[in-house]
Amino acid sequence: GNSVTQMEGPVTLSEEAFLTINCTYTATGYPSLFWYVQYPGEGLQLLLKATKADDKGSNKGFEATYRKETTSFHLEKGSVQVSDSAVYFCALYNFNKFYFGSGTKLNVKP
Amino acid sequence: NAGVTQTPKFQVLKTGQSMTLQCAQDMNHEYMSWYRQDPGMGLRLIHYSVGAGITDQGEVPNGYNVSRSTTEDFPLRLLSAAPSQTSVYFCASSYRWEPPRETQYFGPGTRLLVL
Numbered sequence: 308g309n310s311v312t313q314m315e316g317p318v319t320l321s322e323e324a325f326l327t328i329n330c331t332y333t334a335t336g337y338p339s340l341f342w343y344v345q346y347p348g349e350g351l352q353l354l355l356k357a358t359k360a361d362d363k364g365s366n367k368g369f370e371a372t373y374r375k376e377t378t379s380f381h382l383e384k385g386s387v388q389v390s391d392s393a394v395y396f397c398a399l400y401n402f403n404k405f406y407f408g409s410g411t412k413l414n415v416k417p
Numbered sequence: 418n419a420g421v422t423q424t425p426k427f428q429v430l431k432t433g434q435s436m437t438l439q440c441a442q443d444m445n446h447e448y449m450s451w452y453r454q455d456p457g458m459g460l461r462l463i464h465y466s467v468g469a470g471i472t473d474q475g476e477v478p479n480g481y482n483v484s485r486s487t488t489e490d491f492p493l494r495l496l497s498a499a500p501s502q503t504s505v506y507f508c509a510s511s512y513r514w515e516p517p518r519e520t521q522y523f524g525p526g527t528r529l530l531v532l
Contacts, residue, residue: 333527349526350507350509350523351507351521351523352523356520377522384509395471396459401463403467404462404465405462406462406476406519407459407461409458
């Protein structure tokens with residue numbers, strides 16, 4: 308089947324710290340992979356995506372690389388800001404359906 | 418464009434009542450879907466549609482019905498509400514054939530409380 312597992316939160320960092328949020332997946336075929344971000348009281352927004360193995364998605368300083376050999380899509384950012392505080396969801400798309408991880412809450416302190 | 422709109426924003430129901438959550442998009446998207454978001458469980462797909470007149474089940478379809486008579490609208494019906502359906506519901510849409518076709522746009526959500 309298809310599923311996504313991501314690290315539990317919350318993750319608390321100081322401003323300018325390095326961020327890694329782990330995401331691994333199980334899927335048949337060749338899924339596409341995504342990171343979405345959700346700010347309080349809002350719907351999800353696409354942060355970045357990768358549609359095939361070895362692709363790197365990037366946006367707003369965030370990056371993630373589609374690693375088929377380790378079935379992973381870890382989210383990284385070199386220097387987080389207070390404004391990055393949100394819940395981050397890893398997701399995969401396969402055969403017309405999306406599957407989401409449980410979300411990781413990030414708190415960034417000034 | 419208004420994007421993806423959902424109504425109502427918040428609703429309280431009694432067990433056994435029925436209601437319809439509305440979702441509309443003005444981007445001419447073929448693909449539309451409904452999710453529920455529960456604490457610690459992320460988003461789970463309820464139903465989806467790849468075009469007018471075509472719907473299919475997601476992970477958690479029981480207790481919900483959908484129809485897609487137009488490209489713009491994709492209502493979600495709760496036939497007989499249960500406390501287990503207390504959740505936040507999100508509607509989403511995307512182009513089916515846009516490269517990359519899997520980019521989804523989410524509505525602001527409907528918070529449902531079933532007593």
